[in-house]
Amino acid sequence: MAHSLDGRTIVVTRPRAQASQLAAWIGEQGGEALVFPLLEIxxxxxxxxxxxxxxxxxxxxxxxxxxxxxxxxxxxxxxxxxxxxxxxxxxxxxxxxxxxxxxxxxxxxxxxxxxxxxxxxxxxxxxxxxxxxxxxxxxxxxxxxxxxxxxxxxxxxxxxxxxxxxxxRAPADAAPLQALWHAGRLDAIIISSSESLRHLVGLLDEHCLACLRNTPVFVPHQRIAESARAFGLQQVIQSGPADAGIMAAVVAHDWRRE
Structure with a gap:
């Protein structure tokens, strides 16, 4: 049985204690979730x-x-x-x-x-x-x-x-994400705060910054979406609030275009 996220790698950047529901749901939909907190608590x-x-x-x-x-x-x-x-x-x-x-x-x-x-x-x-x-x-x-x-x-x-x-605190580096982008295997990223986005941009090399600008980025708030566009991100998808809103936006996304 096909799932909506078959073969997709999606990064969940919530603090680790709040990432489990989204990560589990991505797995249930056939995708691979990489939990990479951009805020260490x-x-x-x-x-x-x-x-x-x-x-x-x-x-x-x-x-x-x-x-x-x-x-x-x-x-x-x-x-x-x-x-x-x-x-x-x-x-x-x-x-x-x-x-x-x-x-x-x-x-x-x-x-x-x-x-x-x-x-x-x-x-x-x-x-x-x-x-x-x-x-x-x-x-x-x-x-x-x-x-x-x-x-x-x-x-x-x-x-x-x-x-x-x-x-x-921001993580020391973004090596797991950069490895996925360099391998062409990072399909989308979920960012739940403007602070997390700033940390991410500050951690990436030039190649991965270019990749980020063209990667679907799901955000649950207009303020984060505005910050993302200010950084030059081209595929910013504003979802509804909380995990439920993000899940609905991920399912509704046209993955065939990626």
Whole structure:
């Protein structure tokens, strides 16, 4: 029985802990998935800010988890010392983070309904000035990244503590990808953040940069698509959000043209 991805090698660049579902699905469709994280995730170098936030957890009204990595690098420390405060409302940018929270027994998560980014979260009624003014908000995130969420909530009158509970680093090189491109065996790549894309571009030699510009690149957000086109990529396919959206876009792609 033929599958939609027979003979195709597709690179999944999510952090390793979030790559398994996509990789397994690609295999089920007859393809070969190469998991090559463009963001290596590790615990924050300094645990003190997270520990300080845990000590005052009861003072917060809202706790925003930026990603599943934020959940996995903060909640074990929280739950090792105390229960989650019943009055503390959790919020998340995407459904993957909601799933990660559920694994720790935390539900009733504030989540955007159609688009999953900081802008969509900030548009929710629960994050407007009338609600957050003079309230304390905890943002659990990786080092670096966008400041839009914290800055906007401060402008709305909230007292915001943004705590980096994990680090993100680029891999040392892209040798596995370059070997596939040099062999003509890399058919598509899935990129789930603009930061990952920047890392990839910075790692490639000139030959592979040229290959990247003509390789189908699946991205789940308009901002990443815009970044990809700014780098000169010619086959940028914007999917729906999360793994389900990416899977649907990969299936719908006309592979006969490649």
């Amino acid at each position: 590790s615990a924050a170098a300094d645990p003190a800010p997270l520990q300080a936030a845990i000590d005052r957890l009861d003072t917060y009204s809202l706790a925003i988890f930026i990603s599943p990595n934020a959940v996995d690098h903060s909640l074990p420390a929280v739950l090792a010392r105390r229960q989650w405060p019943p009055a503390l409302r959790p919020a998340a940018i995407g459904p993957g983070t909601v799933t990660a929270l559920a694994a720790y027994g935390i539900g009733e998560v504030l989540l955007p309904s159609d688009r999953f980014d900081s802008e969509a979260l900030l548009a929710l009624a629960g994050l407007q000035a009338a609600v957050v003014r003079q309230r304390r908000v905890l943002i659990l995130r990786g080092d670096g990244g966008r400041e839009l969420l914290a800055d906007t909530l401060r402008e709305r009158g909230a007292q915001v503590d943004a705590v980096a509970c994990y680090r993100r």
